[in-house]
Amino acid sequence: MESTLEKLKILADGAKYDVSCSSSGVGRRNTGKIGSSAAAGICHSWSADGRCISLLKILFTNKCVYDCEYCVNRRTADVARASFEPKELARLTIEFYRRNYIEGLFLSSAVEVSPDYTAERIMSCIRLLRNEYGFGGYIHAKIIPGVSPEILHQIGLLADRLSVNIELPTKESLNLLAPQKKPKNIFAPMKQITQTLTERKQLKGAGTMFKNQDIYSAGNLSYLEPEGENISTGDGSLVDLTGRPLAAPEKGRSRKERFAPAGQTTQMIIGASPESDRQIVKTSENLYRTFKMKRVYFSAYIPVSNSPLLPTPFTAPPLAREHRLYQADWLLRFYGFTADEILDEKTPFLDLELDPKISWALRNIDKFPMEINKVSLDELLRIPGVGTTSALRIVRQRRLSAIQFDDLKKIGVVVKRARYFITCCGKYCGGPDIAPDYIKNEMLAAECIRNRLLPIDDNVQLSMFNPVANQWGTVANRPDPIRNLHGQRTVSHG
Amino acid sequence: MVDYLYDGTFEGFLTCVYYHYYGEKASGIYRKEDYQASLLSGCRSIVTEEKKASRVYEAIEKKISGEDLRRIYRVFLSSDEEKENKLLRYIRLGFQEGSGISLLHSNPIVFEVQRCEYKVNIETHRIKGLARFTALRNSSPRENGNEILYCSIEPDHDILEIIANHFADRLKNDPFIIHDKTRNKAVFAQGGSWYISGFTDKDLPLFGEGEREYRDLWKKYFDTIAIRERINPSCQKRFMPVRYWKNLTEFR
C-alpha cells in the first residue's frame, strides 16, 4: 500500500495539465457543517508556473485501461500508478479545506477497470464529502465518456460543475489519437447534462453570448465533422446518440436538490492535432451553442510521448497560441463576436502577435473611428481597449454629459489602444491618419512589453473584465459590515 | 475652519462629520495619534458621540445610499493616510448628488475614493484565499472538538472584520482565531458568531495531531502541480505579492 503522500504526488502529477481551475459560478452560504462557495471564485495560491490554485485538482486513479496517444497516463506509458480510496480522498479534501488551502475539489480520473467502475468510486467519494462531512465547498467532477446515465445523474446531484472533455477539435483527430473514446460517448453525457439543466430551468450560458436569444433553443451538432461536409446527426436526441434511453426521471425529487448548479464545461487540447484556429474557434462556438457550456477550456499540448502521430517530444507547448485562443474565446462570450468574424477562410489562424480584437479591428478599419458619444453598446464593445466594464460606464456617463478624451482613462478604457479607433466629440487622437499598418506597428511595440507579463491562463482576465461591483460581489453582498460593528461589538482595537 | 481630531474609530470619524455640518467647517479630519499640528488652521479634539455618529450614519444611508455607506466604511478600513479627508469630500459631494454619486467615475473625488475601496477589496479578496489555518490543540477540549484553527495575517488594510464573516460562515464547525499581527488583534469565532479583541501570539498551544502531515501533503501538492515547462516566477509573484509569502504554509 502506498502512503497518501505518494498517491498525492502521482495523482496530482497526472492531473496538472488540466486547465480549468476556476471555482466561480456558484454562490452558496454554508448550510451544512463546513464550507461555502464564493460566486466570484477565490484563488488560494499560485504555483510556480503562475497558475492559480483554487481547487485540489487531482485524479482519482491513473490506472488507465485506455490508450490515448497524447496522455501521460495511457495504458502503455511507463509511469507510477496509484488509486485513492474514496474515504482517503474525502478526508484529504476536508483537511485541506479546513486549513483554507483550497476552495474545493476538482476530481478527474483515468479509466480504471471500466467507466462505471471508476465513476462509482468517484461518486462514493463525493457523497462522503457532501453527506458525511456536510461539505458545502466547490466540487467539479469530470465525467468519463461511456459512463451510465444513472451514475452521471447521481454525480450531478452532488457536484457543482460537471465536465466531459471534448479532447480534440474534430472527429478525425479523436479517432486517430483517442480510439477508445467514441464521439457519441462524449456527446451523450454532455447532452444529458444540458437536458437535465434545461428540464430544471437551471441553464446558464456562457457570458453574454446568449443575449437576446433563447438559451433553450437547440444548437447544431455538425461541428465534429470536417468543415464543409455537413453530415446529418438525426434529430440529435440522446437516444439517437447513445442507442440507450435516458435515465428515467425520478419521482418526488426534493425541490432543494440541484443538479450541477455551476453548469458544464469542457476542454480541448491544442496543438496535438493539425486543426486550424478557425476550426477550433468554430468548434467551441458550437459547443457553447449546442450544450450551453459555461466554458470551453484550451490546453496547450505538452509532448509526453514518442508517438509518430504527435508532435515530437522537443516541440515547445504552443502557449502563445493557447493565449490568443482564450482571447478569441472572450470575444465570443462577452463581446458579441461570432467565430466567422474572428477568423474567416482567408485567415484561418490567429495572429500570434496581436490580440484578436485588434486584428479584427484592423481588418475592418472602415468601421472606425467610432464616436464614443454616439455608437451603441454593442459597437463600443468592438473597440480595442474598451472592455465590458468601461463600455457600460461610457453608456451611463454620456447620458449625463459628453465624454471627453481625458475622461477615458478614468473610465477604465485602455487609451493607448483605443485612441486609434475612436473619436471623442468628433476629435481623433490616434495620430496623423487612420492607417492599419501604422496602427499595427504601434500596437506591436506595446504588445511586446505586455507579453512578457502575460498570465498563462485567463483567470485573471476574468477578474479584470468583471465590473468592479460584481467582482467583489461577496464583499458587497455580505451583511452590512457596519451593522456588525454595532451589533457584534469590536471589543478593543488595542 | 478647523482640523478635527478623533480617536480612530468609525463612530469618531462620523462625529467629526457631524461637527463639520453643525459646528465649524472642517479643514481636515485626522487621527489624534497621527496628527502633526499645522500652522494654518487650529485643531479641535472631538469626543466620540454615538448619537451624533448615528445621525450621520443614517443620513448617508438615506440621502446617498446603503451601498455608499458600505463603501465609505470599507474605505475607512484602508490604510490610506488621507482617507478621512477623501471620505469627507465624498460625503459632501454625496449629499449633493445623492445615490448617483458612484457613477461619476471621472470626478476626482469619486475616483480617489473608489481607488481606495478597490485596494481594500482586492486585499480582502486576496486574504480570503491566502489565509492559512493551522490546527492547534484545543486547551479546553470540552468546547467543540479537540482542535482550534489558528491563522495569522499581516494585511495592509484593517480588513479583519470583513473576512471574519466569510470564515465564520465557512468554518462553522471549527472554532478559529484569525490574528492580525500588524494590529495586535484577532477575530475569535465559534459556531458562526465572532468577536474581535486584542491579541498576541505568546502562548499558542501545540500543533494538533496530523497538522505536520497535512502541511507536508499540501507542500507536496503545491510543488507537484506546477508544470515545469511553464515555470514563470514573475507571474507567480505578480498575483501573489512576496510580502504575503511569510504566512503561507507552502513556503514555510
Ligand code: SF4
Ligand atoms: S482515458 Fe485517455 S486521456 Fe484519460 S487517463 Fe486514460 S489514456 Fe489518459
